[in-house]
Structures are given as C-alpha cells and as structure tokens.
Amino acid sequence: MNRSAIFIEMLREAGFDFFTGVPDSTFQPLLAEFSSRPELGYVTAVSENVAVGIATGSHLGGRRPVIFMQNSGLALAMNALGSLAAIYRIPMLLVIGWRGHDGTDSPEHAVLGAATPALLEALRLPFFIPDAESLRSDVACAAQALDTQPGPCALICKPGVLC
Amino acid sequence: MRRSDAIAAVLSKISDELVVAANGWISRETCAASDRAENFYMLGSMGLASPIALGLALARPERRVVVFDGDGNLLMTLGTLAMIGDLRPPNFLHIVFDNEVYGSTGGQRSATTNIALDALALAAGYGDVRRAVTANELDAAIDALLAGTGPAFLLVKVNAESNGTAPRVPYEPDALTTRVRAALGIA
Numbered sequence: 001m002n003r004s005a006i007f008i009e010m011l012r013e014a015g016f017d018f019f020t021g022v023p024d025s026t027f028q029p030l031l032a033e034f035s036s037r038p039e040l041g042y043v044t045a046v047s048e049n050v051a052v053g054i055a056t057g058s059h060l061g062g063r064r065p066v067i068f069m070q071n072s073g074l075a076l077a078m079n080a081l082g083s084l085a086a087i088y089r090i091p092m093l094l095v096i097g098w099r100g101h102d103g104t105d106s107p108e109h110a111v112l113g114a115a116t117p118a119l120l121e122a123l124r125l126p127f128f129i130p131d132a133e134s135l136r137s138d139v140a141c142a143a144q145a146l147d148t149q150p151g152p153c154a155l156i157c158k159p160g161v162l163c
Numbered sequence: 164m165r166r167s168d169a170i171a172a173v174l175s176k177i178s179d180e181l182v183v184a185a186n187g188w189i190s191r192e193t194c195a196a197s198d199r200a201e202n203f204y205m206l207g208s209m210g211l212a213s214p215i216a217l218g219l220a221l222a223r224p225e226r227r228v229v230v231f232d233g234d235g236n237l238l239m240t241l242g243t244l245a246m247i248g249d250l251r252p253p254n255f256l257h258i259v260f261d262n263e264v265y266g267s268t269g270g271q272r273s274a275t276t277n278i279a280l281d282a283l284a285l286a287a288g289y290g291d292v293r294r295a296v297t298a299n300e301l302d303a304a305i306d307a308l309l310a311g312t313g314p315a316f317l318l319v320k321v322n323a324e325s326n327g328t329a330p331r332v333p334y335e336p337d338a339l340t341t342r343v344r345a346a347l348g349i350a
Contacts, residue, residue: 018222043221043250045214046242053211053240057183057218060203060340062349065218083207084215089337150337 004033004163010136011066014143016093018058020051021068024097029163048073052080055092066093071116081152082123091146094154101158120154127154130161164298166260166321170231171196173258176305180227181219185212185236187267188327189260193231195329200346204332204339210239213257220252227254234261234275247314248288255313264323284316291315
C-alpha cells in the first residue's frame with residue numbers, strides 16, 4: 001500500500017466515512033488515490049467554507065466527515081467553522097496542508113503560513129501537528145477529541161508528512 | 164407574495180422531506196409556520212444553506228432534501244450551483260425566496276434586482292428549473308417538483324420586506340443538530 005492509501009485506511013479505521021475538500025498541491029498523491037477509488041465518494045468543493053457546509057450536512061445525515069484543505073483555505077473557512085461547525089457541535093476532521101510553515105515558501109504563503117496555528121487557537125479548536133512517526137497516533141487522538149468534544153479538530157500537515 | 168406566505172405554502176405540501184432553512188428571516192418564518200424535527204435552521208454562516216443541504220442529500224440519498232435559500236445567501240456561494248449541477252443529486256430541491264434585498268440588515272439592494280438566479284441554475288445543470296411569481300404559480304410548481312426528481316430549482320419572487328414578525332428560532336444550535344439526526348434515526 002502506498003502512503004496515501006495507508007493514511008486513508010487510518011481515517012477509515014477511526015470511523016471517518018465522508019471525504020470532501022479543496023485541492024492542495026501538497027496532497028496530490030492523496031487526491032489521486034481518492035480519484036482512483038470512486039467508491040470513497042470524495043467530493044471536490046468549490047471553496048473551503050462550502051466544504052465546511054457540506055461536511056456539516058453529511059454529519060446531519062449520519063456521516064463522519066473529513067475536509068482536506070490548504071491553510072490559505074482555513075482563513076476562508078473561519079466563519080463557517082465558528083458560526084456553524086463549532087456552535088452546532090459538528091464533529092469534523094480538518095486535514096490542512098501547511099504552506100509557509102517555515103517562512104521559506106513563496107510570498108503568498110508567508111502571512112497565513114505563520115498565522116495558521118493561531119487561527120485555530122483563536123477559534124479554540126484543538127489541533128495536532130503530526131510528523132510521519134506520530135501520524136497514526138495523532139489521527140487516533142483527533143478522532144477521540146471529536147467524540148469527547150464534538151466540533152472541528154485539525155491536523156496541520158507540513159509537506160511530505162501525509163503522502 | 165409575502166415571503167412568509169410563500170414559505171408556509173411550501174411547508175403545507177411537504178411530508179417527510181428534510182428542510183434546510185437559510186439564516187435570518189427564512190429560518191424564523193419556517194420555524195413559525197411549521198416547526199418540525201426534519202427542519203434544520205441556520206442561525207449564522209450565511210451562504211451555506213445550499214452546501215449543508217448538498218452534504219445532507221449526498222449522505223441520505225433515499226430522502227429528499229429541500230433548501231429554503233435566499234438571494235443574498237445564494238449569491239455568497241454561487242459556486243455551489245456548479246457542484247450541484249455536476250453531482251446531480253436526484254433528491255435535491257433548491258427553493259430560493261428572492262426579495263432582491265438584504266432584508267435582515269435593512270433592505271439593501273441585492274444583485275438579483277438585475278440577475279436571474281433561475282437562469283444561472285439552468286446554466287449550471289439543474290434539470291428542472293422553474294419560477295413562481297404568484298401564489299397559484301407557486302402551488303403548481305411545488306406540486307410538480309415534489310412529484311419529479313432533481314436536482315431541481317424554484318425561484319420564488321417575493322416582496323421586499325425588511326422586517327418580519329416571526330420570533331427567533333427558540334433552540335440552541337447543538338439541539339438542532341441532535342433533533343435532525345434523531346429524526347433520521349441516528350443516535
């Protein structure tokens with residue numbers, strides 16, 4: 001199994017069964033894996049706030065959603081996370097590709113790259129910053145956080161951590 | 164037509180459909196006209212009525228989902244029309260109560276004064292697209308759409324009213340989550 005397939009299995013073992021998001025270039029192999037397995041039902045959303053809405057609807061229908069996005073999209077989704085997912089207590093895992101994490105990325109990622117953890121802290125949302133070794137346990141911890149404190153929980157993923 | 168009358172007329176024809184009501188007066192008037200466990204009322208997050216309904220429709224393909232949207236709401240996330248036209252959920256009925264203003268914030272003009280949302284829905288790939296201006300047209304359109312399959316779209320032109328009389332939705336948001344899920348048999 002390739003690393004993308006292994007990560008998807010981790011998510012499925014943790015009970016996640018609805019996948020949506022907006023493409024991020026650091027997730028290309030993962031998105032290719034979803035594309036090659038239509039039975040997983042991955043839904044490409046037009047924007048990250050729309051993805052939060054779709055994930056919310058899926059949970060109302062009994063599903064356990066994951067949203068894949070770039071950190072630039074996290075900024076776009078702030079109101080959806082605060083005014084919908086948080087107050088309605090919708091469990092959803094945000095898998096966020098972290099561009100600009102070390103200040104060496106292209107200029108458009110500099111400001112939001114530095115602000116990414118602070119954005120989640122501002123909304124009081126729990127998050128993990130996995131490395132390749134901690135990924136499996138971080139997914140399990142995030143899944144547990146969703147059960148004990150329903151709402152969004154995030155994995156902030158530096159390039160290369162997932163796939 | 165008054166929006167509250169149009170909303171009540173649609174609700175009078177609904178049986179076991181799931182309803183996602185946009186934030187603001189649409190949720191308040193839906194709750195006042197016919198509060199039911201199958202209704203999900205948005206309190207904030209303007210623009211996300213159609214995405215929430217899409218997620219619900221994809222998760223529960225055996226249940227019809229009806230969105231009570233507004234013109235300002237839909238304009239915020241117009242890209243969702245393209246997703247719905249692309250994914251073509253047959254259980255998706257999109258109703259937009261279009262008063263051509265931002266009513267909850269004092270009646271500021273919206274772009275639908277000049278832009279036809281039904282034409283956008285048709286271009287996006289909705290299968291059955293209709294428009295109702297009178298109460299009789301609304302009755303006929305709802306009967307046809309509830310008998311047919313989606314994705315379908317109904318534009319209901321309503322009066323521009325800045326103020327309604329319906330009280331606020333009397334539920335905490337997390338209670339609304341639990342209530343809709345319970346109506347679907349989800350613990």
